[in-house]
Amino acid sequence: MSEYLPFVVIGLFTGAVYALAAAGLVLTYKTSGVFNFGHGAIGMFAAYVFYHLNTAWGWGTIPSMAVALLLFGPLMGVLLDRVLFRSLAGAGLATYVVASLGLLVFLQGLAVVWKGGNTYRINPFFPTNTFKVPGVSGVFVTVEQALVVGIAVLAGVALTAFFRVTTLGLRTRAVVNDRDLTSLVGVSPNVVTTLSWALGCFFASLSAILFVPSLGLDSVLLTLLVLTALGAAAAGRLTSIPVTMATAFAIGVGQSLLVKAIGTRPSLAGLPTSLPFVVLFVILFFAKKTTFALPARAQERIAKATALRGGRSHRSRFPAGQLLVLSAVAVLLPATVSGYRLSTATTAVGMVLVFSSLSLLLGLSRQVSLCHAMFVSFGATNLSLLLHAHVPFLPALILAALLVVPLGAIVAIPSIRLSGLFLALATFGFGKLAQDVLYPTALAFGSDSLASIPRPAAFRGPAAFYYLVLAIAIAGVVVVEVLKASRLGRTLRALADSPTAVESLGISPWASRVIVFCVSAFLAGLAGGLLGTLVQSINPNSFDFFLSLLWVTVLVVAGASTLGGSVLAAILLVVVPAVLTSRAVTEWQPVAFGLAAMAFAQLPNGIMTMVRMPDWSAAWQRVSWKAAHQQRARERHAVTAPVRAT
Amino acid sequence: MGSPMLALENIHAGYGRFEVLHGVDLRVPPGKTVALLGANGAGKTTLLKAAAGLVPTTAGQITLDGVRVERIPPQKRARRGLMLIPEGRGIFRDLTVRENLAMFAGRRSVSEAIERAVAAFPVLDGRLGQRAGSLSGGQQQMVAVSRALIADARVILADELSVGLAPVVVDEIFEAVNVLRAEGRSLVIVEQYVDRVLDVADYVYVLHKGRVALVGEPEQCRRDAVFDQYIGAATHS
Ligand SMILES: Nc1ncnc2c1ncn2[C@@H]1O[C@H](COP(=O)(O)OP(=O)(O)OP(=O)(O)O)[C@@H](O)[C@H]1O
Ligand SMILES: [Mg+2]
Numbered sequence: 065m066s067e068y069l070p071f072v073v074i075g076l077f078t079g080a081v082y083a084l085a086a087a088g089l090v091l092t093y094k095t096s097g098v099f100n101f102g103h104g105a106i107g108m109f110a111a112y113v114f115y116h117l118n119t120a121w122g123w124g125t126i127p128s129m130a131v132a133l134l135l136f137g138p139l140m141g142v143l144l145d146r147v148l149f150r151s152l153a154g155a156g157l158a159t160y161v162v163a164s165l166g167l168l169v170f171l172q173g174l175a176v177v178w179k180g181g182n183t184y185r186i187n188p189f190f191p192t193n194t195f196k197v198p199g200v201s202g203v204f205v206t207v208e209q210a211l212v213v214g215i216a217v218l219a220g221v222a223l224t225a226f227f228r229v230t231t232l233g234l235r236t237r238a239v240v241n242d243r244d245l246t247s248l249v250g251v252s253p254n255v256v257t258t259l260s261w262a263l264g265c266f267f268a269s270l271s272a273i274l275f276v277p278s279l280g281l282d283s284v285l286l287t288l289l290v291l292t293a294l295g296a297a298a299a300g301r302l303t304s305i306p307v308t309m310a311t312a313f314a315i316g317v318g319q320s321l322l323v324k325a326i327g328t329r330p331s332l333a334g335l336p337t338s339l340p341f342v343v344l345f346v347i348l349f350f351a352k353k354t355t356f357a358l359p360a361r362a363q364e365r366i367a368k369a370t371a372l373r374g375g376r377s378h379r380s381r382f383p384a385g386q387l388l389v390l391s392a393v394a395v396l397l398p399a400t401v402s403g404y405r406l407s408t409a410t411t412a413v414g415m416v417l418v419f420s421s422l423s424l425l426l427g428l429s430r431q432v433s434l435c436h437a438m439f440v441s442f443g444a445t446n447l448s449l450l451l452h453a454h455v456p457f458l459p460a461l462i463l464a465a466l467l468v469v470p471l472g473a474i475v476a477i478p479s480i481r482l483s484g485l486f487l488a489l490a491t492f493g494f495g496k497l498a499q500d501v502l503y504p505t506a507l508a509f510g511s512d513s514l515a516s517i518p519r520p521a522a523f524r525g526p527a528a529f530y531y532l533v534l535a536i537a538i539a540g541v542v543v544v545e546v547l548k549a550s551r552l553g554r555t556l557r558a559l560a561d562s563p564t565a566v567e568s569l570g571i572s573p574w575a576s577r578v579i580v581f582c583v584s585a586f587l588a589g590l591a592g593g594l595l596g597t598l599v600q601s602i603n604p605n606s607f608d609f610f611l612s613l614l615w616v617t618v619l620v621v622a623g624a625s626t627l628g629g630s631v632l633a634a635i636l637l638v639v640v641p642a643v644l645t646s647r648a649v650t651e652w653q654p655v656a657f658g659l660a661a662m663a664f665a666q667l668p669n670g671i672m673t674m675v676r677m678p679d680w681s682a683a684w685q686r687v688s689w690k691a692a693h694q695q696r697a698r699e700r701h702a703v704t705a706p707v708r709a710t
Numbered sequence: 711m712g713s714p715m716l717a718l719e720n721i722h723a724g725y726g727r728f729e730v731l732h733g734v735d736l737r738v739p740p741g742k743t744v745a746l747l748g749a750n751g752a753g754k755t756t757l758l759k760a761a762a763g764l765v766p767t768t769a770g771q772i773t774l775d776g777v778r779v780e781r782i783p784p785q786k787r788a789r790r791g792l793m794l795i796p797e798g799r800g801i802f803r804d805l806t807v808r809e810n811l812a813m814f815a816g817r818r819s820v821s822e823a824i825e826r827a828v829a830a831f832p833v834l835d836g837r838l839g840q841r842a843g844s845l846s847g848g849q850q851q852m853v854a855v856s857r858a859l860i861a862d863a864r865v866i867l868a869d870e871l872s873v874g875l876a877p878v879v880v881d882e883i884f885e886a887v888n889v890l891r892a893e894g895r896s897l898v899i900v901e902q903y904v905d906r907v908l909d910v911a912d913y914v915y916v917l918h919k920g921r922v923a924l925v926g927e928p929e930q931c932r933r934d935a936v937f938d939q940y941i942g943a944a945t946h947s
Pocket of ligand 1: 725728748749750751752753754755756757841
């Protein structure tokens with residue numbers, strides 16, 4: 065037993081860091097209704113600011129820390145609230161998720177541009193000498209560990225006291241309870257919200273900076289601190305700060321004990337880091353639907369804003385003209401390009417399929433999937449396994465994609481019945497969980513971390529393979545576009561605007577969302593098989609979890625609702641850096657995508673909103689009286705947006 | 711009428727593209743009480759919300775004691791002395807009664823706020839520590855109305871204070887309304903018990919489909935047959 069005690073001490077230390085991060089996350093969510101996926105990234109950037117002041121400018125530890133914690137953190141909070149999130153007020157959930165993901169990608173990219181992608185060591189701020197815990201034999205605690213745990217406990221007590229005792233705390237709770245009434249009694253809810261953003265970002269910065277001496281200054285790991293805070297925040301139902309902080313401590317200790325228990329068995333090495341997600345899933349799985357319903361006020365605001373926008377048209381036409389023109393261009397492409405350019409084109413076409421499958425969720429039903437890279441990766445590894453079992457290539461490709469579907473269902477089914485935010489959270493967590501726990505197993509890459517995918521003889525030539533990818537991508541895109549124009553598509557679009565209205569029509573929103581999620585996973589798996597076959601061997605980092613986040617931002621920037629957006633997204637992501645090969649382009653690309661995602665989060669269809677596509681079907685109508693006649697008939701029977709009654 | 715305490719002129723407002731109010735005029739002279747009547751969906755709540763700043767106006771002017779306020783946010787209108795007691799229960803359900811009163815106190819001290827509320831509604835005395843959402847409907851409304859008694863609002867807009875309450879409780883609420891009148895506050899009252907509100911009102915406005923259909927004094931309204939048509943006999947208590 066006593067050999068576990070030192071691990072409890074280590075666990076309490078990491079738990080303290082998680083607790084601070086999670087407290088800030090819950091604080092901002094409670095008061096503003098925004099779940100900030102960029103919370104960890106803000107803390108990460110504060111740590112970089114600290115590092116820069118401390119090393120490049122030679123400031124002392126205390127002034128550097130003061131600036132990073134007391135100036136940068138809170139200022140960031142104020143800016144985010146005033147400039148970004150307030151302008152989105154009342155926008156749908158997906159918009160908030162995308163904007164905060166944009167923030168994450170932006171800050172992470174900026175940190176890499178600024179300091180490079182290396183991990184820097186930082187000297188401990190606090191004395192590292194140890195002392196014995198009185199009364200417990202054999203347990204030594206460093207001063208740093210004791211202080212950090214003390215800070216977290218103190219912060220928890222201080223926050224609780226702040227809410228119970230101070231006027232500002234009371235006002236914050238009043239805003240959480242009823243925003244309109246707060247303004248009616250003469251208190252500005254905006255000021256209260258801004259202050260809680262400042263406080264929340266202070267906590268983000270504090271947790272990251274306290275963690276840096278033991279974790280190292282690493283832009284990815286620190287950004288992912290938000291992931292670890294997720295399980296704890298979910299346990300506190302995203303509202304209770306004491307429960308959240310207590311769970312965070314428990315997760316920290318649990319992780320540390322798991323490390324000890326697992327010892328050196330490599331196959332289970334990913335388990336400790338995944339504990340927060342296991343907690344998240346257990347909570348999501350057993351949660352009652354009402355537990356995680358959005359606050360009534362937030363729902364009301366969203367409904368109001370939807371009414372303000374006047375509702376979207378719920379119809380969508382099959383883009384036959386666009387598809388024809390784009391396919392014709394793609395078919396002629398190998399006549400003009402070859403070599404690495406052709407392989408870039410092949411990647412781009414494969415990515416069109418990825419983006420198209422993602423647009424089914426993001427653009428159509430406004431569901432945010434943050435584990436698309438996982439679907440793609442499994443599409444490739446499944447194919448590898450099937451090919452090595454001597455299944456012929458084309459059946460193997462289809463089967464590999466089909467096998468991705470149950471995986472999608474596992475993530476989607478428990479979370480789709482909750483609010484849209486939880487699908488985003490669950491996929492966010494699951495993507496990382498899969499990479500840490502599933503990838504090293506024989507189900508994916510196995511212990512040698514490699515999946516080889518031999519190309520079939522018939523498609524060995526680059527042009528032949530290009531045409532194979534093109535044919536399958538076109539078929540996939542047709543499926544997506546037919547779905548969008550179908551009755552199911554209309555239902556999903558109406559559902560995204562007003563879940564209650566559709567529920568009252570007797571259509572199960574749950575079933576239609578699960579169906580579309582599974583179709584999307586299948587198509588992503590198909591694309592994964594093709595992209596894997598292109599490069600012929602992939603590793604666990606080829607389709608890194610982080611890519612999922614980047615893809616979402618890229619697609620939203622390009623336009624998530626239409627085929628043109630998916631094509632533009634592939635061009636922006638794949639073709640641009642291949643043509644402009646300067647290092648600056650590749651480095652600044654995520655920064656630009658992140659920034660653009662924040663700016664364009666509210667546009668209904670990203671850049672494509674501003675591009676007027678030639679109206680092919682109108683042209684077609686002019687030449688075809690019959691088509692025009694059918695069109696008019698369709699319009700007469702069109703489902704119009706249901707108007708909300710009071 | 712002299713210069714009004716609150717004047718709404720040509721108010722257009724609604725929800726998004728859906729306009730509810732199509733040019734409403736309403737004047738509340740200092741110290742007077744206006745009864746605002748109309749069928750369900752006529753736009754009464756929308757008009758009060760537009761006056762308080764919760765629903766943006768697309769055209770028209772709102773003047774509070776000679777100062778134009780239609781461009782300023784709700785909290786600033788509140789600080790200038792305009793109070794809306796909203797439809798439903800105008801309380802913070804998750805806060806205790808004491809905390810609610812503290813939020814309502816404004817410039818007054820919390821103990822003074824509690825004193826005033828308890829003086830008007832003695833039942834609240836034993837329930838200061840209780841979560842407001844767990845009070846009975848009548849007690850909740852008492853907390854909401856005590857907001858008007860605590861603060862020095864010059865204009866009070868009250869939306870359906872008596873809805874869903876037992877007659878005895880309604881009596882108590884209307885007693886508080888009379889106190890407010892005696893203190894010289896200006897009131898706009900939306901109420902389903904038409905006879906009751908006509909007893910306390912100086913002027914009556916009838917809204918119909920987002921327009922003012924009738925303006926008059928209570929006695930006129932009681933006699934006028936057109937009036938009944940607009941309100942619907944069913945709403946008489
Ligand atoms: N949040 C909202 N979004 C869209 N329309 C709304 C909203 N609130 C009210 N409406 C509409 O505005 C119109 C006027 O509503 P309002 O609540 O002002 O009526 P009212 O006179 O107060 O009715 P009642 O006597 O039922 O309280 C109604 O047609 C209603 O459907
Ligand atoms: Mg009303």
